[in-house]
Amino acid sequence: MAINKDSNGYTFLFAILLVVVVGSGLAAVSMGLKEKQDKNTEVKKKMDILNALKVKEVKNGDTLDISRKNAEALYDEYVLSDECLVLGAEGNVLDGEVAFDIDIKKQFRDKTIDPKDRKYPLYVASLNGTKKYVIPVVGSGLWGPIWGYLAIDEDKSSIYGATFDHKTETPGLGAEIKQPFFYDQYDSEVISVDGKYKKIKVVKDGSGGDAHKVDGITGGTITSKGVEEMVDRTVQVYVKYFNK
Numbered sequence: 001m002a003i004n005k006d007s008n009g010y011t012f013l014f015a016i017l018l019v020v021v022v023g024s025g026l027a028a029v030s031m032g033l034k035e036k037q038d039k040n041t042e043v044k045k046k047m048d049i050l051n052a053l054k055v056k057e058v059k060n061g062d063t064l065d066i067s068r069k070n071a072e073a074l075y076d077e078y079v080l081s082d083e084c085l086v087l088g089a090e091g092n093v094l095d096g097e098v099a100f101d102i103d104i105k106k107q108f109r110d111k112t113i114d115p116k117d118r119k120y121p122l123y124v125a126s127l128n129g130t131k132k133y134v135i136p137v138v139g140s141g142l143w144g145p146i147w148g149y150l151a152i153d154e155d156k157s158s159i160y161g162a163t164f165d166h167k168t169e170t171p172g173l174g175a176e177i178k179q180p181f182f183y184d185q186y187d188s189e190v191i192s193v194d195g196k197y198k199k200i201k202v203v204k205d206g207s208g209g210d211a212h213k214v215d216g217i218t219g220g221t222i223t224s225k226g227v228e229e230m231v232d233r234t235v236q237v238y239v240k241y242f243n244k
Helices: 008-052 071-078 104-109 174-178 180-186 221-243
Strands: 057-059 062-064 085-087 120-127 130-140 145-152 159-166 201-203 213-215
Touching: 008 071, 008 145, 008 159, 071 120, 085 221, 104 130, 104 145, 120 221, 130 221, 145 221, 159 174, 159 180, 174 180, 174 221, 180 213, 201 221
Parallel strands: 201 213
Antiparallel strands: 057 062, 085 120, 120 130, 130 145, 145 159
16 A cells, blocks of 8 residues: 555654654763763862862873863862762761762752752862862853862961852853952952851952952852852851861
């Protein structure tokens, strides 16, 4: 029996078969690339941690930035994996947890997780003979998720370095949180005085040079305040731990 290729039934059947074939192909490709995608995510996390620590590679007299080529070796050199911890919301150490395995972005998105049940990774590094403590932060900007890492100095009360990133913030505005002129302001900011937590405010009145303040991004107020909120919410947990 001849098939009527001009019929609606044939058109619908062809469209369904095409969707099934293409969908199956894309699913197979995605499954095949998953291992590589997971590896890229792991390396990117190591790069972010090292950038918060301001680590550079010196090779043949040249100073090189962190890249996917050198991140893993430098991470193993500076980060003391055996000393890394996972904390609870009250700054208590959670036994049996591996810091690098905690996905704070996924945890933040999951609204079924009570904030009191969230887990907080703490990375410990040795840099120039001193200990540094790297903490990840995650929050919301204007258009999507924002995140970053803060390196706390050996005194456990001041910031050594910071780095922030985003997914979909506006270029030239909120997206500027990933630029050095913004995150470098966090260097040497104090997070606690005599054991008492001190909030770091993001301001737009030009007083960012004052203690516990950084200048926000012009035209990126919501994203700037998103950085303030995620740093404030997260650092309080770690100050509880440092005080112990």
